[in-house]
Amino acid sequence: VTYGYIVQLRNGTRSSANISDVFATRCARYLGLPRLTVLMLAGRVTSADFFEENALNYLSLARAYEHIRSDPYWGPRAPALSEEEASRHPGLLALAVWLYEGVTGTTLLPGVSDPRELARAIDAFRGPQKKPRKL
Structure with missing residues (x-):
């Protein structure tokens, strides 16, 4: 380089x-x-790479975020977003939903890939690797 x-x-x-x-x-x-x-x-x-194509659409994200807002514990902590704000920042909605799923152990968006599980699956598929050369 x-x-x-x-x-x-x-x-x-x-x-x-x-x-x-x-x-x-x-x-x-x-x-x-x-x-x-x-x-x-x-x-x-991007965050979209961790979702199946149909899982990360605005309507699914909006429904999932509304579920978070209705949660008795997390709802008061989630900011209210106008439809315009939510549609401008789908990545932030996805992050909020993803974090909520991780904390509560629920699944709001089917088809989501856990990045750690994805990494383990890739490593298992590749098998043993040669050690990379030092720079």
Whole structure:
């Protein structure tokens, strides 16, 4: 990776969503972060990638968020959102629903993938891997 490449990523000449797998892996190793975190920060992986296509639609999110708002404990803590606000920020709604599901152990959006379970399944599918070379 050259200094020029980093500058192009920084100033937007190159999109960070288009970084290579090798670059993402090396960034993760350098930063001491999981590779998936680097991919999410780069924009290659989004919250929508953890949902089946039909699970992450606005109506499902809105219904799930209304369920949270009706919860006797969590409802008063969830801010009221206008339909316009909710439709502008579906990622935040998805995050709120996902966190609620994790805390309460309920499932509001069927078809959601737990990222830890997904990572375990991928590792099991790949089998033993060679150790990566040091930079």
